[in-house]
Amino acid sequence: MATTLQDLSTDEKSILDKINQLADQVDPLSTKIQLSDTTNLYDELLRWKTEAYRIIDQVYEQKRIHLQTIIEEHKSKQAKNNI
Structure with missing residues (x-):
């Protein structure tokens, strides 16, 4: 499946x-810090960190697929030009 622009x-x-x-979500977390409500803060920060890493991985995978598609299209064009 080719990824289009x-x-x-x-x-x-x-x-x-x-x-x-x-x-x-940073503002509510900041407010909680100011109110010294740190009971659930660690869990919220951990969830936020996990979600951020998941999004970064998703972006990386999409860029990898897009780059792979570009490379395959370039190779295909080169093969056609060499015929």
């Missing part, structure tokens, strides 16, 4: 939306 842009927008959602 349009599909990738949609995926990237979705990923950026998720990153923005995570960024929006």
